[in-house]
Amino acid sequence: MHNLLVRTIENLPPLPETVVKLQSYVDSAGSEVRMQEVVNIISRDPLLTGELLRLANSPFYGFSREIVTIQQVVSLLGINNIKNAVIANSINSKLKVDMSPYGLNTQEFLASCSLESSFITNWLIEDDKQLAQILVPCSMLMRLGMILLAGALIEVKKDQEFLEALKESHFRNVALIENEFCGVDHISFLGFLFDHWKFDEVLIQSISYIPNPHAATENVQRNVYALAIANRVFEPYTGGTPYNMSMAKALFAEAKDKGIVYSYESFVASLPVKARENLNIPVTDFGEAGF
Structure with a gap:
């Protein structure tokens, strides 16, 4: 692995003790996991209890x-969903964010993450x-890879x-440039991080x-198709543009061909205003559509 990423992972703050205990118990118990033991582990930590109740509501x-x-x-969400949500919430609460290496305003970036x-x-x-409910941890951490790569670039003065x-690329080849500097793009890095934190294999994939x-x-x-569609709507720099919205529609059609159907009406109703306006604009040229 690229040395920059090794250093980034080594410098990650550890998960809280209660989160580690919960993760260890659920993973080791397997099919023998008991709901009451999960409740007991969480209940011993008042801060985690409050955060989980806030998240559930x-x-x-x-x-x-x-x-x-x-x-x-625990009864309503299920043990695995609880484990994943607890890990994601713990990670989210520890983030220090500076998106200047990407030329993005940090507060606007965080607002976009929240909207996503x-x-x-x-x-x-x-x-x-x-x-x-399954995708809650993914939606909470979709741009974590960017955040950590930005921090790593600042640390080694490559920002x-x-x-x-x-x-120079007019912000069009982000993944390519991430690979050039860091050895990986931010989405692929996020997949590795999910594996590092022992999220469920379903979420890693x-x-x-x-x-x-x-x-x-x-x-x-x-x-995956749901997350890929959402990525087209909120992708940094090009999210919600006519080009990206045409790609989102193409993903809808591709998913349907595989027997995967989502509510298109709900999708449209949930879109940010600009993305909805761009949904039906004909796309004839990438440059005109995207920028």
Whole structure:
């Protein structure tokens, strides 16, 4: 692996002790995992308990009534969903973000990340609540790879050189330039990070195949196409442009050919205004459509 990435991973803050205990118990117990033990582990940590209740009552999960106990959370979401959500929330809370190497305003970038998470939930929650709940950790961390690569570039003082390379390409070849400087693009790096933190294999594959959803195995294709479509809507620099929206529609059609159907009406209704306006603009030239 590229030395820069090795250093980045080595410098990652450790997961909290309770999160590690929960992860270790669920993974080691396998089919013998007991819900009450999961509840007990979480309940010993008041901070984690509060965060998990807040998350369960957020729009991410779309429950019609207030969730007031950890027992309810675990019962409603299932043990694996809880484990994944706890890991994702812990990682999210520790992020230090500076997107200057990408030429992006950090606050606007974080606002876009928040919109992306909400969009995935709003689009899928009525049509396929189970899928929406499974994808919560992915939606929370979709741009984590960019955040960590930006930090690594700043640390080794390659941030300005990286930004100049992006400018020279008119911000069109982001993955190529990430590979040149870091040895990996941010989506592929995110897949590696999911593996590093021992997320479920389903989520690791769901992230890893976003650039090539047609290549994903059948058991994760529904997850992957949903994330690939959302990526076209919120992709940094080109998200929501006429070109990207035409690609999102093409992914809808490709998924349908494989027997994977989502609510297009809910998708359109959940789009940011500009992306919705660009949805039906004819695309004849990449330059005109994207920039």
